[in-house]
Amino acid sequence: MISDLRSGPPPREIVGDVCIVGTGPAGISLALELSKKGRRVVLLEGGGPVYEQDSQDLYRGQVTGHHHIDTANSRLRQFGGTSGHWTGMCAPLDPLDFEPRNDVPHHGWPITRADLDPFYARAQNYLDLGPFKYDFADWAAKLPAKPLPLDPGKVFTDVYQQSPPTRFAEKFHDAIRDDARIDCWLHANLTDIVLRDGSDVVESMTVSTLEGAQTMVRAKTFVIACGGIENARILLNSRKQRSAGIGNENDLVGRYYTDHMTIETSTVMFNEGVDTALYPEEIQVGGALLALGLKIHPDLVRRLHLNNNSAFLVAQHDSEIYDDDFRNYGWIAFSTMLKTFSRGHVPDRFAEHYCDVVDDLGAVATGVYRHAVRKVAPSSRASVFKIRQDAEQSPNPDSRVTLIEEKDALGFNRIALNWRITSDDLLKLRRTHEVIGAAIGAAGIGRLQIGIPETPDPEVAYSGYHHMGTTRMHADPRQGVVDADCRVHSVRNLYMAGSSTFTTGGCANPTLTVTALAIRLADHLAVTV
Amino acid sequence: MATFTRRALLGSAAVVAFGAVAYGGSRFGCAFVPRNHPDFFSLLDIAPDAPIARRIGERALELGSLPNDLPGFASALTERPLIRQALAEDCPTVRRTLVQDQCALDFAAQRTVIVDGWVLSETEASLCAARMLRPQQA
Numbered sequence: 001m002i003s004d005l006r007s008g009p010p011p012r013e014i015v016g017d018v019c020i021v022g023t024g025p026a027g028i029s030l031a032l033e034l035s036k037k038g039r040r041v042v043l044l045e046g047g048g049p050v051y052e053q054d055s056q057d058l059y060r061g062q063v064t065g066h067h068h069i070d071t072a073n074s075r076l077r078q079f080g081g082t083s084g085h086w087t088g089m090c091a092p093l094d095p096l097d098f099e100p101r102n103d104v105p106h107h108g109w110p111i112t113r114a115d116l117d118p119f120y121a122r123a124q125n126y127l128d129l130g131p132f133k134y135d136f137a138d139w140a141a142k143l144p145a146k147p148l149p150l151d152p153g154k155v156f157t158d159v160y161q162q163s164p165p166t167r168f169a170e171k172f173h174d175a176i177r178d179d180a181r182i183d184c185w186l187h188a189n190l191t192d193i194v195l196r197d198g199s200d201v202v203e204s205m206t207v208s209t210l211e212g213a214q215t216m217v218r219a220k221t222f223v224i225a226c227g228g229i230e231n232a233r234i235l236l237n238s239r240k241q242r243s244a245g246i247g248n249e250n251d252l253v254g255r256y257y258t259d260h261m262t263i264e265t266s267t268v269m270f271n272e273g274v275d276t277a278l279y280p281e282e283i284q285v286g287g288a289l290l291a292l293g294l295k296i297h298p299d300l301v302r303r304l305h306l307n308n309n310s311a312f313l314v315a316q317h318d319s320e321i322y323d324d325d326f327r328n329y330g331w332i333a334f335s336t337m338l339k340t341f342s343r344g345h346v347p348d349r350f351a352e353h354y355c356d357v358v359d360d361l362g363a364v365a366t367g368v369y370r371h372a373v374r375k376v377a378p379s380s381r382a383s384v385f386k387i388r389q390d391a392e393q394s395p396n397p398d399s400r401v402t403l404i405e406e407k408d409a410l411g412f413n414r415i416a417l418n419w420r421i422t423s424d425d426l427l428k429l430r431r432t433h434e435v436i437g438a439a440i441g442a443a444g445i446g447r448l449q450i451g452i453p454e455t456p457d458p459e460v461a462y463s464g465y466h467h468m469g470t471t472r473m474h475a476d477p478r479q480g481v482v483d484a485d486c487r488v489h490s491v492r493n494l495y496m497a498g499s500s501t502f503t504t505g506g507c508a509n510p511t512l513t514v515t516a517l518a519i520r521l522a523d524h525l526a527v528t529v
Numbered sequence: 530m531a532t533f534t535r536r537a538l539l540g541s542a543a544v545v546a547f548g549a550v551a552y553g554g555s556r557f558g559c560a561f562v563p564r565n566h567p568d569f570f571s572l573l574d575i576a577p578d579a580p581i582a583r584r585i586g587e588r589a590l591e592l593g594s595l596p597n598d599l600p601g602f603a604s605a606l607t608e609r610p611l612i613r614q615a616l617a618e619d620c621p622t623v624r625r626t627l628v629q630d631q632c633a634l635d636f637a638a639q640r641t642v643i644v645d646g647w648v649l650s651e652t653e654a655s656l657c658a659a660r661m662l663r664p665q666q667a
């Protein structure tokens with residue numbers, strides 16, 4: 001059932017087994033899984049069913065560190081959360097990402113990749129992905145071309161899958177509305193976490209509309225699933241009973257903020273005749289849409305003290321006909337509408353999609369024109385490529401989210417985001433490109449020119465809009481905010497869901513792991529609640 | 530003032546004649562002795578005379594980690610087995626392939642240098658650099 005706290009007088013209280021705050025991929029998948037297991041779920045969403053300026057304004061904050069990032073436009077505060085924005089690239093984290101590493105301080109989760117594998121497999125479905133297969137060998141026989149002949153002990157071909165991208169609001173609205181065990185409330189902003197007096201147990205949560213209509217939610221267990229920045233902001237703002245904020249006894253909440261450094265640099269020139277067909281375009285095969293990149297073998301990553309990275313080849317065509325620079329929101333909305341109409345349906349959120357197209361009409365027209373010309377023009381195969389990646393950063397406690405004086409309409413302090421990009425992060429990426437260049441040279445198929453100078457300039461790096469690490473998972477409460485079950489160390493019935501729990505960022509886009517962790521949490525809560 | 534005597538003149542002529550015969554004979558004889566006398570300059574033609582290769586050559590010399598004279602390059606390069614083979618090879622295509630294979634071996638053995646951002650094998654960087662040092666042909 002979906003209700004709106006803005007319409008009619010608020011109930012005196014809302015009661016369930018588990019209260020989940022946030023309806024992004026984390027919150028929705030957790031709610032649906034818990035409901036399947038017979039638990040009564042209260043699902044709270046601060047925003048409305050669609051984009052609303054006053055709700056979105058609550059996300060505004062300051063950027064005090066690296067400036068190629070923003071705090072408001074990179075998230076969506078509405079039903080479905082930021083899945084209304086995401087572009088859908090998916091891959092699981094690598095086993096290496098979970099391991100403690102002597103050469104990288106603060107590296108290592110209290111769980112392994114194998115612990116997550118069964119949940120990754122279940123998460124695929126939520127995100128409309130193919131089978132849980134991310135080894136190149138799983139797909140090789142079905143692919144239309146051969147991989148680059150590189151020494152696999154050094155550089156191998158890495159597999160990502162592309163989600164349509166799944167918009168959680170569209171895909172799961174009806175399921176949630178029709179689910180008798182899910183009590184979903186819109187415009188229900190979490191404004192306070194109330195601990196039972198003198199204890200380490202959450203008794204209730206206070207929720208409020210922007211107009212001030214308030215109610216209280218009681219449950220046995222509470223989960224905050226509000227995104228990588230907001231999860232930390234909520235804990236830091238909960239200072240009535242714990243002066244530093246709930247879960248912040250060791251000054252860890254908000255620290256270790258990490259993002260993927262989206263960087264397009266370095267040039268690969270392949271020799272004439274080298275078959276690169278697998279790399280620059282997505283490939284539809286065996287029920288999945290694949291994107292293939294180049295990854296350094298984990299043994300070499302350890303030996304050379306690198307960070308993890310997957311390098312994608314972006315073709316540099318002489319003719320702009322082959323440029324995909326028109327793919328922005330307008331284009332995505334246009335192709336979504338086209339696909340839905342062609343199946344004989346009217347798209348959900350038609351007005352939103354339509355207006356996105358109108359706003360970006362130039363780009364949409366360019367896209368249509370280029371697609372048409374590509375059909376008739378002789379195909380052009382590029383031999384020069386740029387390398388694009390969402391590169392990993394080493395965990396850094398000084399990269400952080402803190403509160404500032406300014407308050408939002410709900411009385412919550414806004415945040416300052418001090419995203420740090422270190423020279424070390426960039427030099428590790430430079431070294432990574434060097435290894436790729438050497439592998440390409442050793443195969444005799446081309447040469448690579450590194451784009452990151454020895455004195456690197458952080459200006460090359462843009463946020464991947466993957467906010468991670470601010471309530472990191474660690475077995476030791478002095479090193480992490482949540483334990484291996486995502487429970488806040490210092491509170492018995494409070495859990496965090498989402499990428500804020502990531503101990504390391506790896507180089508995989510986060511949402512598949514966010515969803516897998518949410519499903520794992522559901523299984524855990526189903527036996528404990 | 531010294532005067533040339535007949536004897537001195539004949540003696541000198543004999544020395545010169547002997548020297549000439551010895552030299553000519555040696556040249557003739559040595560033509561049949563297999564030796565490793567690389568035609569180093571012609572190998573440098575494998576590095577293209579393109580602006581990018583010249584720039585790489587200049588930058589490689591600036592690096593300071595490579596030799597700074599032709600004999601230095603010659604001896605460093607002739608240590609590489611496939612370069613030795615290439616020097617003894619007449620067919621330009623085979624020579625080129627041998628040099629490319631040597632570059633690939635360098636990469637695999639991590640004998641690489643970064644010149645102007647390019648990740649290069651030491652062999653190709655050395656060839657580009659040495660080409661810059663080659664005396665200009667008339």
Ligand SMILES: Cc1cc2nc3c(=O)[nH]c(=O)nc-3n(C[C@H](O)[C@H](O)[C@H](O)COP(=O)(O)OP(=O)(O)OC[C@H]3O[C@@H](n4cnc5c(N)ncnc54)[C@H](O)[C@@H]3O)c2cc1C
Binds near residue numbers: 497510
């Ligand atoms: C442009 C863009 C592209 C992206 N592309 C990719 C990609 O290709 N692949 C990938 O894996 N990831 C991508 N991401 C990231 C992806 O969107 C996030 O990983 C994902 O949405 C996180 O899910 P979540 O449920 O943890 O948080 P969110 O989706 O952010 O959901 C949080 C929810 O909490 C609600 N909320 C917040 N505060 C409160 C409160 N106080 N009370 C009640 N409710 C509250 C919000 O309204 C929202 O519904 C992209 C993001 C952006 C912006």
